[in-house]
Amino acid sequence: MNIENAQIQMRKGILEFCILHIISRGEVYATNMLEELTAAHMMVVEGTLYPILTRLKNAGLVEYKWVESPSGPPRKYYSLTPTGFESLDKLRETWHELATSTNQIINHTQLTGQS
Amino acid sequence: MNIENAQIQMRKGILEFCILHIISRGEVYATNMLEELTAAHMMVVEGTLYPILTRLKNAGLVEYKWVESPSGPPRKYYSLTPTGFESLDKLRETWHELATSTNQIINHTQLTGQS
DNA sequence: CCTAGTACCTTGTATAACAGAGTACCTTCT
DNA sequence: AGAAGGTACTCTGTTATACAAGGTACTAGG
Secondary structure, three states, rough: OHHHHHHHHHHHHHHHHHHHHHOOOOOHHHHHHHHHHOOOOOOOOOOHHHHHHHHHHOOOEEEEEEEEEOOOOOEEEEOOHHHHHHHHHHHHHHHHHHHHHHHHHHHHHHHHOOO | HHHHHHHHHHHHHHHHHHHHHHOOOEEHHHHHHHHHHHHOOOOOOOOHHHHHHHHHHHOOEEEEEOOOOOOOOOOEEEEEHHHHHHHHHHHHHOOOOOOOHHHHHHHHHHHHHHH
């Protein structure tokens, strides 16, 4: 119940960061991203991914171009804008700080947890 | 704008986890926690912490007892229940998995990012 | 009394993920 | 042609959450 929720919350915060990272590697479209995120055990579904992509585009962090598919409807291939790369750097920094802070709190536990 | 939001989102997900950790170390009351979280650079305010504590209590993860203060109103000293410790273990596991997945995605970038 | 400080609580608002249903395009088969 | 099935993108409604801001209550000191 509550714990699953907390686990979901953890993932949430990192999602945008991971998505930006994936796009930064090269042009991809939504289904590619879903595959990568699933492979990395970040359970994400369409209904979550698409709104994020729209948000990132409106914020000017990503852009896309339509590309014909060899089979099926055309695809939106996303890439990072210069602003997007800057933002990614900031988020990377935040991630490291956060990981450090968290590990600090966690390790603290084990030290003082011993009576 | 958008980036600050993403940074806030990252912190959010880890908050409950950190709070449980802090409580697991020994009995503390809200102001103690705020100090610790601030020291670890997790910006949290009262209006965020109290609802979380209430939620954790309703979920049966923490319990508290009133203790008189040497100066001022009485304090609620929180401690973890057995269920709380179990949940903490699960969250710790989730945290490690998530950190691993994220680092996997990040490192992937740097490898393929080199042209 | 009255003020100041500490501790806890509550209400309203904005944001975000998710489920689920929907639209549009392309290919293949009859 | 027309129908069926798959792929890709979109939208709406629900729920959960952090945060800001204001509020209540208890204690100590002038």
